[in-house]
Amino acid sequence: MLDMFIFEMTQLVDQLETTIVQSESEYNPDQINEIFRVMHTIKGSCAMMLYDNIAAVGHAIEDLFYYLREESPKNLDFKRLSDHVLESLDFVKAELGKISNGQNSDGDGSALIKDIEAFLKAIKTGTSLPPASAASPAPASPPPAAPAPVAQKTQPVPAPQATSAVTTAPAPAVSEAKSEQEEGDMMYRYKAMIYFQDGCEMENIRAYTLVHNLQDLAQDVTHVPADVIDESAIELIRQNGFELEFVSELDYQRINNHLSQTVYLRELNLVELGTIITEAKPPVEQPPIPMEAAMAAEAPLVESAASDDLTAVASEEAKKKAAAAAIAAATAPSSAAPAATTNLINVSVSKLDTLQNLMGELVISEAMVTQNAELQGLQLDNFHKETRHLRKIIGNLRQTIMSMRLVPLSNTFFKQNRIVRDMCRQLGKEVHLEIIGEETEVDKKIIEHIADPIMHIIRNSIDHGVEMPDEREKVGKPRKARVILEAKNAGGDVLIIIEDDGKGIDTEKVLRKAKENGLTTKPDNEYTEKEIQQFIFLPGFSTNDQVTNFSGRGVGMDVVFKNLEICGGTALVDSVPGVGTTFTLKIPLTLAIIDGMSVRVAGAQYTIPIANIIKSFKPQKENLFTDPNGNEMITDRDEVFNIVRLHEFFHIEGAITNIEDGTLMQLENGEQKICLLVDELLGQQQAVVKPLPKYFKRVRGIGGCTLLGNGDVSIIADVPGFFDN
């Protein structure tokens, strides 16, 4: 999971960097769009992984480009703009570096964000910008992954670079924290029971962080279990929760707010035990100044990253706990997140293509060598034994290369669970995500293009489609909504279906919005429901007026369509008001690998996707008949089928014309079935579907072509094409 995240983020960042560097002096609208979209994805992914500090920076850039996209202001300082984006990317990269080294992402992007916001404001108001040097402070991001955890463990004393960079940033927070502390003489005693979410791991470290974060807000902190550094505490906290008792001068609301910001918090029970009136705290009790500064600097981070223990280590080195904490911090990543040593490598698909082509050549040249004419008539027992061996190895190699391109959808699908959960929590909705057919394998190329669309559609379904639980109850639906994410091979296509039982698409609203955005081309009353629904795929279309963290900028569906277009797919939406919405993403055969049945018609070979085949059989004369219109039919087990002769369909000469002499294949396309006449079956094999050469026009009934093991080319039938006569 973490692997995938880092891998994807790295790719996105690289992509952005290339775009920006290429067009530093001026961006065209496409590039602005692209940057906006990529940032949107970065933000979304980071928020999903709870790296809120990165997400916040992403959000700021997204905001900026949202404005640029919508308003396309003139006289933009593109150089400054590029600087801002690149600085942010550096920040993201640095944080990614930390994460992939098993450290916590603890960088603070608030200075960056402030910069970007100032920049945006300046653009908006059209005022001239302050000189660059004044506005952008020293890069807020430390060099990627500077201090390794090991270094910290061995020498806890000097503050590592990362921390120093962090502490410089938010000065105002210091005074705020102070003022809170000096507020009054009333002290309250609290007891809090804290439960972490199941499977959040490192409960003890989280508890430790919690205690640590309380330190400048509370005194006399005691907790059960008392020793959170010891690993045995993990189990205890998991079972019994983490009990905290402390005295603080902050009121219930504030303490509650503070604690409920805890990462991975499942449940919080805060009880006020009593009030203590004390005199103003003697200064001795105050923590030493440098520490306070560091702590206060940390305060804005509380809600961010998984835990701040690295920062904590550096600032607290004077204390006794430091050593223990350092060990905890250093061991935590290794125990919980076995440092992201990637077992994945990034191979470009074009290399895989080349590999596959070479494979084809290897097969051909193997045949040329082993069946060489010059060998004929020779007694070569050993030679033949070796060639069999060679052929076997080549066969295995071929299989492996094939499988390298195939990736099950499960990874992409299960990722959605997290999105659903997070969204539900944020929006207060209840949704159950049902995943079907995640084992469906698709070409890597397709996965790359459909991961984003799926995420966006699910977000949209939950954000716009699913109603609030109370609302659902009112209309007689179960409180918990259901979203189904399903993949299946349908004929020559891979279908990905996302279905929700929400309120459906409000076509009136959609049409109105489409009109506002100038997307309509004919009078309102000429649009059918279906046509109106398809508007949502147009760029810049969003009916949700409020920008949320998840969707609502009209970027989602835009992405869906763009990405699908790249791999030649289509998206359909079908919505019934009050009942729900179904999105169907149809990815064409042309990139997938299919199981195919090779058949022969006259001298030509065709490949029929196995997914369409129900069965094949030799027809019996007594089951054949012709209707008055001359349509040939056959009965099979009380069902009647139309017969389509492949040789007639494709006008192939020299094929078997007598039905009884050939083979019938029962094919299905959705509900419909036909029987297809071919000369004979040749055998089953996997086929990498390639599109027909571009020079050729599209022909009904042809889905593409494939290379056979012997180097021959076979035409792949597009079974649905045989149906709509």
Place this chain on the structure above:
Amino acid sequence: MAMEHDVSMEANYGAEDTIMDQYLTFVIEDEEYGVEIAVVKEIIKMVPITRVPEMPEFIEGIVNLRGELIGTLDVRKRFGIMPKEHDEETCIIVIIGDRLSPGLGLLGLIVDAVRETAIIPDSQMAPPPSAKLNYANQFIRNIGRVDNDVKLLLDLEKFLALE
């Protein structure tokens, strides 16, 4: 061997002037035709061709060129000349279609035989007679003269156009 061809021609493409006047000539029936060398990728021997149903007569089918699938046309059929048995000399000229119109990919032209690369400067070229007497004529852009020979230079765009 084919590879070497490939490399040398690709390399030349950068230096426009060195190949500008060069033409690869091939034979159909008794006439010698030429195509600009800049669009030629390589020449391969005849290989099995997979027919694609429902295509115009002159489209022969798909050829597997080292894993790349390329559409292949029979020049004889395109010219409307009687087909002839393929023999030792029959070969396929692989054209880089992208240089004619981006996205076209590679294309194969089946010809009776290839002859040579000829240098034909503009000064030795004449437009074809305006009267189009036969079908093949409409694909000729220019008529080049080398010594005493006449080479009919193909207008590939017209030649490849699918009506």
